[in-house]
Amino acid sequence: xxxxxxxxxxxxxxxxxGKISAAGQLMQCxxxxxxxxxxxxxxxxxxxxxxxxxxxAGKLCDALDIHPDRVHVGMIQFSSTPHLEFPLDSYxxxxxxxxRIKRVVFRGGSTETGRALKYVLHKGFxxxxxxxxxxxxxxxxxxxxxxxxxxxxxxxKERRFTVFAVGIKFPRxxxxxxxxxxxxxxxxxxxxxxxxxxxxxxxxLTGSVCSATAPGCKVESHPxxxxxxxxxxxxxxxxxxxxxxxxxxxxxxxxCPFYRWKRVLIKHPSRCFRTVCPDPCxxxxxxxxxxxxxxxxxxxxxxxxxxxxxxxHCAPKLSxxxxxxxxxxxxxxxxxxLEGFLRYKAFLKRFLQAVVAWDSPMNVGVAQYxxxxxxxxxxxxxxxxxxxxxxxxxxxxxxxxxxxGRALQYIARHGFRSIPVFADVQDDLxxxxxxxxxxxxxxxxxxxxxxxxxxxxxxxxxxxSFVRAELTKVTxxxxxxxxxxxxQDLFNRILELQRRICSVDNPEGCQAQSLDLTFAVxxxxxxxxxxxxxxxxxxxxxxxxxxxxxDVTQIAVxxxxxxxxxxxxxxxxTSNSAVLQxxxxxxxxxxSASAGSALLHIYGDVMTVQKGARPxxxxxxxxxxxxxxxxxAAVPAQQLRHNGILVFVVVIGDAQRDTLLRVAxxxxxxVHISSYEDLQYYQDLIIxxxxxxxxxxxxxxxxxxCMNHGVCILGxxxxxxxxxxxxxxxxxxx
Numbered sequence: 152x153x154x155x156x157x158x159x160x161x162x163x164x165x166x167x168x169g170k171i172s173a174a175g176q177l178m179q180c181x182x183x184x185x186x187x188x189x190x191x192x193x194x195x196x197x198x199x200x201x202x203x204x205x206x207x208a209g210k211l212c213d214a215l216d217i218h219p220d221r222v223h224v225g226m227i228q229f230s231s232t233p234h235l236e237f238p239l240d241s242y243x244x245x246x247x248x249x250x251r252i253k254r255v256v257f258r259g260g261s262t263e264t265g266r267a268l269k270y271v272l273h274k275g276f277x278x279x280x281x282x283x284x285x286x287x288x289x290x291x292x293x294x295x296x297x298x299x300x301x302x303x304x305x306x307x308k309e310r311r312f313t314v315f316a317v318g319i320k321f322p323r324x325x326x327x328x329x330x331x332x333x334x335x336x337x338x339x340x341x342x343x344x345x346x347x348x349x350x351x352x353x354x355x356l357t358g359s360v361c362s363a364t365a366p367g368c369k370v371e372s373h374p375x376x377x378x379x380x381x382x383x384x385x386x387x388x389x390x391x392x393x394x395x396x397x398x399x400x401x402x403x404x405x406x407c408p409f410y411r412w413k414r415v416l417i418k419h420p421s422r423c424f425r426t427v428c429p430d431p432c433x434x435x436x437x438x439x440x441x442x443x444x445x446x447x448x449x450x451x452x453x454x455x456x457x458x459x460x461x462x463x464h465c466a467p468k469l470s471x472x473x474x475x476x477x478x479x480x481x482x483x484x485x486x487x488x489l490e491g492f493l494r495y496k497a498f499l500k501r502f503l504q505a506v507v508a509w510d511s512p513m514n515v516g517v518a519q520y521x522x523x524x525x526x527x528x529x530x531x532x533x534x535x536x537x538x539x540x541x542x543x544x545x546x547x548x549x550x551x552x553x554x555x556g557r558a559l560q561y562i563a564r565h566g567f568r569s570i571p572v573f574a575d576v577q578d579d580l581x582x583x584x585x586x587x588x589x590x591x592x593x594x595x596x597x598x599x600x601x602x603x604x605x606x607x608x609x610x611x612x613x614x615x616s617f618v619r620a621e622l623t624k625v626t627x628x629x630x631x632x633x634x635x636x637x638x639q640d641l642f643n644r645i646l647e648l649q650r651r652i653c654s655v656d657n658p659e660g661c662q663a664q665s666l667d668l669t670f671a672v673x674x675x676x677x678x679x680x681x682x683x684x685x686x687x688x689x690x691x692x693x694x695x696x697x698x699x700x701x702d703v704t705q706i707a708v709x710x711x712x713x714x715x716x717x718x719x720x721x722x723x724x725t726s727n728s729a730v731l732q733x734x735x736x737x738x739x740x741x742x743s744a745s746a747g748s749a750l751l752h753i754y755g756d757v758m759t760v761q762k763g764a765r766p767x768x769x770x771x772x773x774x775x776x777x778x779x780x781x782x783x784a785a786v787p788a789q790q791l792r793h794n795g796i797l798v799f800v801v802v803i804g805d806a807q808r809d810t811l812l813r814v815a816x817x818x819x820x821x822v823h824i825s826s827y828e829d830l831q832y833y834q835d836l837i838i839x840x841x842x843x844x845x846x847x848x849x850x851x852x853x854x855x856x857c858m859n860h861g862v863c864i865l866g867x868x869x870x871x872x873x874x875x876x877x878x879x880x881x882x883x884x885x
Contacts (some may be wrong), residue, residue: 778806
């Protein structure tokens with residue numbers, strides 16, 4: 152393999168070599184043209200090199216615009232005798248030709264190149280267009296013919312075929328030059344580098360057959376050298392040998408020459424003509440760290456980092472989409488290390504580049520802490536992004552103790568002191584603190600974080616999974632905690648951080664969304680009375696996030712032990728106050744649990760048109776459980792999903808995750824909480840998921856709005872019921 156890499160060498164700098172290869176991958180000869188491959192399948196080639204010849208032929212097809220009206224391709228394999236693999240009119244698409252080349256089988260035999268050329272002279276191009284279009288013969292061989300090729304090669308050239316001779320393995324270049332058309336330097340190629348050979352083929356054909364190259368491209372001549380591996384005999388020296396003598400019973404000594412066989416590379420200086428094009432990526436068109444990928448000689452596309460892609464050049468595609476006063480609190484202690492601190496600086500710059508308009512005033516500040524707190528960039532200090540970025544670059548690592556609690560208290564008192572307050576103008580924008588840390592605090596954080604939140608500041612925590620629990624204590628809400636799995640994953644959290652910051656502007660959940668929502672509450676002995684009251688309180692406070700009436704949100708509550716009971720149906724209460732009063736009366740059951748019976752009950756007796764479910768409105772069931780009695784719930788849950796009803800499972804305590812996943816149908820609809828005390832922290836997250844579902848498209852016929860076995864027929868933006876022995880819009884009248 153190493154020898155093969157040195158068979159051909161073009162003397163040019165590495166940048167030019169790269170451009171030759173790139174152009175070879177992107178060029179296409181688009182013209183009316185008949186191309187016939189003459190593939191050496193002899194034993195001197197061997198099966199391995201024959202497979203490489205096939206691969207090379209397939210790569211050359213990439214440079215040909217194979218089409219019924221343009222390039223046609225055929226193939227002959229030769230060894231002792233020539234064999235037509237497929238004529239030029241058999242396969243008229245690039246994919247078909249390449250697939251057929253892959254199926255060609257090595258035949259083996261002697262290398263009778265002359266006989267193959269005579270076959271072409273006698274038969275012409277099988278399936279060709281009778282010389283009405285240019286004919287190109289591409290011979291792929293090692294050039295080690297076992298018969299004379301001089302006369303047949305001359306006759307082929309007289310027929311005005313354009314002949315390319317392509318060397319494979321360790322070629323005999325003299326014979327290949329004799330086979331190729333004049334000038335031979337432009338018609339001899341090497342199969343070891345397919346992109347270079349495709350470029351050489353295209354460069355030669357451009358002048359006579361193929362359409363002109365892209366603007367700025369030009370054919371250049373480069374000195375090159377081709378080599379071949381030959382076995383030569385060389386004198387190793389003279390050694391004493393014994394010869395016979397005329398005298399009987401006598402021998403005489405003499406010096407005899409000793410030879411050995413040696414494999415050497417024979418050099419053949421030449422010139423290689425190749426097309427070089429300006430790289431469309433030379434101008435570095437991709438901004439903000441985007442990677443430019445050339446598509447054609449004059450086209451490219453940009454692979455953009457997260458947060459970019461607003462246009463083809465990786466402009467920022469996000470915007471903060473909310474007005475807030477924003478302060479980043481960066482851990483600069485020894486716990487995060489210098490590397491971690493620099494990573495936070497890079498993340499901060501990437502985030503701001505992605506979401507903040509460059510020409511808008513910056514309501515952004517940056518503080519850093521260890522055992523002391525500093526605010527090197529006050530909120531609102533910079534009026535443009537450029538000066539803000541320069542200030543972020545200037546931040547230095549300090550490396551003291553990790554006193555997060557002290558830092559939170561300091562920020563609560565002094566973090567937003569720079570915001571101007573005038574007698575007649577009150578800045579009422581939300582104040583958001585984003586904590587960036589990767590090390591556990593060496594002082595208590597819970598009370599300090601609570602004090603900060605009580606000052607009306609909104610907290611978002613960003614850190615590794617190592618500090619997840621502490622970040623949840625700081626934010627008071629898992630929804631406001633962003634955890635990354637590894638250093639690179641941090642940069643994938645830009646969009647999530649943007650959403651968390653802006654959620655402070657939308658604290659009311661999804662009050663404007665139409666939704667039919669049912670809570671299924673586990674009231675079994677496995678939960679216990681005390682924890683059941685917590686579940687009931689959770690349902691009550693969740694209802695405050697919805698506007699309850701006939702037009703927006705309808706809520707039903709089902710409790711279950713071994714059997715399910717409807718506390719109130721979807722159409723029972725039409726106001727928030729009525730629902731809250733009814734929830735306060737929900738009783739505890741205290742027997743064994745069967746979530747399956749509860750879901751079957753909801754399927755047949757709650758989420759139905761008869762019980763107030765509205766066609767064309769999204770429907771969600773939230774199961775609140777300790778995880779007991781879920782074994783029989785997977786099939787009813789699947790029935791509900793099939794009918795267009797989402798099942799959202801909230802489980803508290805230890806439970807079998809596999810069983811719960813089968814009920815929820817997806818990890819996106821399963822929330823596992825370690826204790827009932829933590830349930831309150833997950834409310835915003837659960838409400839957010841429900842609200843996202845309320846925005847999704849809905850199938851008007853799921854669940855079936857037609858009663859009494861009527862069939863729902865969808866129309867454009869509407870539906871109708873096809874009744875069987877019943878009447879009315881929903882088949883409700885006999």
